[in-house]
Amino acid sequence: MIVLNDEQKIKLLTLARKTIEEYLNKRTLPKVDFNNEFNDEVFKQKCGAFVTLHKNGALRGCIGYVKGIKTIPEAVVDMAKASAFEDPRFEPLTKSELDKIDIEISILTPIEPVNDISEIVIGRDGLIISSGFRSGLLLPQVATEYGWDVKTFLEHTCYKAGLPSDAWKWNNTKIEKFSAIVFSEKE
Secondary structure: OOOOOHHHHHHHHHHHHHHHHHHHHHOOOOOOOOOOOOOOHHHHOEOOEEEEEEEOOEEEEEEEEOOOOOEHHHHHHHHHHHHHHOOOOOOOOOHHHHHHEEEEEEEEOOOEEOOOHHHOOOOOOEEEEEEOOEEEEEOHHHHHHHOOOHHHHHHHHHHHOOOOOOHHHOOOOEEEEEOEEEEEOOO
16 A cells, blocks of 8 residues: 655655646656655555646546556656646647646556445545446546446446446446545645
8 A cells, every 4th residue: 555645745746747847848858866856665666647637627637557557756757748738638738727727646556356336435446447448447536526426436437438328237347446545736
């Protein structure tokens, strides 16, 4: 289980904002300094991570790694850039928007299979639903933000995968869950 203290969360949020600013101004990405700023052991762990951008309370970008393929700070750099400039649902972020966005980071725990939907806890679990070549993921905070129950959360994760709302009941559908440490600049 990963634990981040307030100072470590602030370092990651600062890194995410620095990444977006640097890419906007220079088209370069900051280097992660594991010898100084990011020398804590927790930063060497490889975890899934999402960076979510909100502008005036509305979603402005959200992309992440589901699995731990990079260290936490490296994943934050990649996903900050991707959420600001590569989310296909939005135009790339502009300099005039930079001061209007809030950054939220979600550090994911390892993915576990769901054998029975009674195992899903709203507010704690995020979901991944896969069937054939289609897959959809919703972070744990989404169900809480919209006030969904488990069934509604499953249906919306199916929609995200491009599947019918009842696809979670199909025999060939895989349901998985994960938790996340979620923190933002608003805290």
